[in-house]
Amino acid sequence: MSLPIHRPKTITQQVNAVLRDRIRDNVYPPGSRLPSESLLCSEFRVSRATVRTALTRLAGEGLVIRKQGDGTYVNKRLEGVQTNLGGLWEFGELIEKNGFQASIQSIFVGQRDAGTEEASVLAIQPGEPVVELKRLFFANQRPVIYVINLIPANLLAVPVEEINGRLSIREILQLYCNENIAYALSEVCANLANSEVSSFLKLPSQTPLLNIHICFYDANNRPIVSGSSYYDDTILKLRLVQAWQ
Amino acid sequence: MSLPIHRPKTITQQVNAVLRDRIRDNVYPPGSRLPSESLLCSEFRVSRATVRTALTRLAGEGLVIRKQGDGTYVNKRLEGVQTNLGGLWEFGELIEKNGFQASIQSIFVGQRDAGTEEASVLAIQPGEPVVELKRLFFANQRPVIYVINLIPANLLAVPVEEINGRLSIREILQLYCNENIAYALSEVCANLANSEVSSFLKLPSQTPLLNIHICFYDANNRPIVSGSSYYDDTILKLRLVQAWQ
DNA sequence: CAGTGGTCTAGACCACAGG
DNA sequence: CTGTGGTCTAGACCACTGA
Structure with missing residues (x-):
């Protein structure tokens, strides 16, 4: 049998997962604005690059929409079915x-x-x-x-x-x-x-x-x-x- | 009429374009290994993060395949038709x-x-x-x-x-x-x-x-x-x- | 072992939107 | 004007591969 190597998740993946969960659980409701990147940095105690990598992935899936000079918003159009x-x-x-x-x-x-x-x-x-x-x-x-x-x-x-x-x-x-x-x-x-x-x-x-x-x-x-x-x-x-x- | 704002390309986009052209023009032939990230950094005089952003995009399109501890290779299976x-x-x-x-x-x-x-x-x-x-x-x-x-x-x-x-x-x-x-x-x-x-x-x-x-x-x-x-x-x-x- | 890509940090400056 | 996200830098350490 193959050995199931336990590979701890990277920081980026953890941040990504937390944000994803919060969106799913309506901590960040559809259409609302997420905390700014710098706020997320200080909350998670990570660098901005890490937060941005996580957010970039969510944006790529269409889960959030980023607006320069404004903020990052939860996409409210994905409440129904969808698939990446x-x-x-x-x-x-x-x-x-x-x-x-x-x-x-x-x-x-x-x-x-x-x-x-x-x-x-x-x-x-x-x-x-x-x-x-x-x-x-x-x-x-x-x-x-x-x-x-x-x-x-x-x-x-x-x-x-x-x-x-x-x-x-x-x-x-x-x-x-x-x-x-x-x-x-x-x-x-x-x-x-x-x-x-x-x-x-x-x-x-x-x-x-x-x-x-x-x-x-x-x-x-x-x-x-x-x-x-x-x-x-x-x-x-x-x-x-x-x-x- | 709308004003066609001239927006100079970002460094990342330029690096991306150069690499894409080289692959298309067989400077990097199908199956071959690209120069290492640090080599590309010094060639283009940019930071590694910039090179990596460009390569990540190419990898996302399946144009190149990255192997940790080995190198980045041109995907030879895309010679025929394909679409992202x-x-x-x-x-x-x-x-x-x-x-x-x-x-x-x-x-x-x-x-x-x-x-x-x-x-x-x-x-x-x-x-x-x-x-x-x-x-x-x-x-x-x-x-x-x-x-x-x-x-x-x-x-x-x-x-x-x-x-x-x-x-x-x-x-x-x-x-x-x-x-x-x-x-x-x-x-x-x-x-x-x-x-x-x-x-x-x-x-x-x-x-x-x-x-x-x-x-x-x-x-x-x-x-x-x-x-x-x-x-x-x-x-x-x-x-x-x-x-x- | 040396060299590769994978991850992460702490800064910096910019373009842009809002009040 | 302030704060946001967009871009970029120069380092650092790690995990992995191949010889």
Whole structure:
């Protein structure tokens, strides 16, 4: 097993988390102005650069809006559902942000040989073994996302049988492969549901669905997982916030 | 007319631009290691914080990958098409990144009264006037994106007739409204083409299309434009890079 | 081990918004 | 005018990687 190294959070992360909690708990209500950066510095006993790094991240997620010469304000438009881009593949989070209760069903976990196209995405040879995960995500007991993931089998540090199919992809990679995601390339398409997908999602076939292909890479630029997911966007809204510049 | 204030670029932006150019021009080829941060500091005669800010931005776009204890590398997987999220609404850029020649046709620019739902998105009263822009984007003379934008008419500083329908939304807002975008909320859906859309895009109706709704806000949290765009994703790929954490 | 990027500090000056 | 956020500097120490 991998050793779960305890890595204490950095000061910046702690400040970020405190501010995020205060916004969530309405200590800083929507639309209100946050304490000035220098006030936060003295409260947390940290330098201004640290506070600014934390605030920059919140602003990048659209949680706060900064106005030069004025102050930093809580964005009041995010009370409803929303998602930052990074959470695009944390489906549980996505479902709960939409106001539903999330659950996962593992449909298949097993090993097979990679096809030609699959192999090329994962930068392995066709026929090399891959671990396949097919999973279904539910929002309030209703199936909403169907996902297929492929991991090159040689990355796996444990037998296939030990994989818990209900963990997030990030957790699976960390626990079973000792790998961390550095970046991801994804492609968004609109497709009609095929029979496999429509049966799992309990939809009429030929329903238009969002289909997102993704490939995750580690810091060595090696592909570590590919994924293909099908959304029923009538139930689950795919909403993004983007800060500008 | 608005006054085009000349704002000299910050040092960070200049460093960022130089590094970006060098990567584009293969001074730093794909996969190669960049000079260390301290080397870049002495080359540009700036502090390390400045260099790091510039590199952090490049890393966030996935252009480079940083490895602690090792170095910063040019991501070799971005040679082909790709798009960062911010560019999602710079359609010309998107089309050219896909390797096509981009052109714009302005189909309609005019004023009308807002409907109920439109008014609620733009935080105005139903029946208040809005400026509507309908535009078609071409990739190599072939229509690929159809967009409808709505701007509250009271934001406009010039008569509707003066609007150049071939500018980007960002430019239109800056030139004619003196507004800058602070953030955007968007929603991605898979829809079947209706008759209006399918005729413009020259597609059979009932084709599945990507449909992206967006609303841009300024720093005062006021909605300044809404938009609805339809992609033919068989021609134009919607690809995103996301850095992780 | 030496060199890299990751984090953090304590200052400084600026542009800008508000009263 | 005062106070805000925006930018920048010159240091410091740490964690990590590769040879």
